[in-house]
Amino acid sequence: MKIVKVRNKEELGKKAAELVTEKVYQLQKPILGLATGSTPETLYENLIRKYKDGKISFNHTTTFNLDEYVGIDKNDSNSYRYYMDHKLFNSIDIKQENTHIPDGLADNLEEECQYYERLIKEAGKIDLQVLGLGLNGHIGFNEPGTPFDKRTHVVELDQSTREANARFFNQMDDVPTQALTMGIGTIMEASEILLLVQGEKKAEILKEVMNGEITEEVPASILQRHPRVTLITDIDI
Numbered sequence: 259m260k261i262v263k264v265r266n267k268e269e270l271g272k273k274a275a276e277l278v279t280e281k282v283y284q285l286q287k288p289i290l291g292l293a294t295g296s297t298p299e300t301l302y303e304n305l306i307r308k309y310k311d312g313k314i315s316f317n318h319t320t321t322f323n324l325d326e327y328v329g330i331d332k333n334d335s336n337s338y339r340y341y342m343d344h345k346l347f348n349s350i351d352i353k354q355e356n357t358h359i360p361d362g363l364a365d366n367l368e369e370e371c372q373y374y375e376r377l378i379k380e381a382g383k384i385d386l387q388v389l390g391l392g393l394n395g396h397i398g399f400n401e402p403g404t405p406f407d408k409r410t411h412v413v414e415l416d417q418s419t420r421e422a423n424a425r426f427f428n429q430m431d432d433v434p435t436q437a438l439t440m441g442i443g444t445i446m447e448a449s450e451i452l453l454l455v456q457g458e459k460k461a462e463i464l465k466e467v468m469n470g471e472i473t474e475e476v477p478a479s480i481l482q483r484h485p486r487v488t489l490i491t492d493i494d495i
């Protein structure tokens with residue numbers, strides 16, 4: 259694992275944007291895997307800045323997001339579709355039809371997961387997958403105990419994950435109990451992974467992820483087996 263140490267969230271965003279930009283430049287039809295949450299916010303701000311400065315175009319880029327809540331409308335400000343549209347897609351030249359996020363309101367969630375997997379397969383391979391890290395070691399919404407070979411699937415969110423994300427909702431009861439997520443099997447097939455981890459509160463779990471046993475109880479520990487991971491973090495490791 260390649261480690262890039264930064265001082266803070268701003269620098270993390272800048273470094274991450276440099277790597278994403280490089281990838282988008284290199285490839286004729288880049289396919290990016292994207293994450294939501296607090297950590298990648300400065301990445302998206304920097305990508306928008308680079309786009310506005312004429313340094314990058316996303317005209318030929320396709321994206322697949324990691325996850326989406328079940329039961330939340332895409333126009334709801336808590337949906338991950340809303341997050342992506344407002345924090346990135348609406349401010350760059352990506353074609354809306356090339357941006358993909360699982361549909362958490364699909365009538366048949368299992369079919370939606372299979373459809374999402376098919377879309378990824380048809381697109382080819384994810385060239386660069388951006389990941390955040392949950393306090394419990396999750397990547398996407400693959401909670402501790404999820405088999406490493408899972409594809410896109412429906413998950414019951416851990417109480418700790420719901421509590422961590424409650425800050426975005428009016429009250430705890432509004433936080434969804436389920437989500438759709440790319441599986442670890444899907445994530446591990448990406449050619450390259452960019453893991454973003456910010457803030458002292460993640461120091462302990464990050465150490466486990468990097469140096470601990472590879473176990474389904476710490477989902478991100480599987481990244482030790484991926485040949486091309488870059489970690490950008492402000493944590494001393």
Ligand code: F6R
Pocket residue numbers: 292293294295296297298324325389390391392393396397398399
């Ligand atoms: C979001 C996602 C999650 C987050 C993780 C960290 O799409 O898949 O795994 O990356 O929960 O979230 P933040 O960055 O808010 O600490």
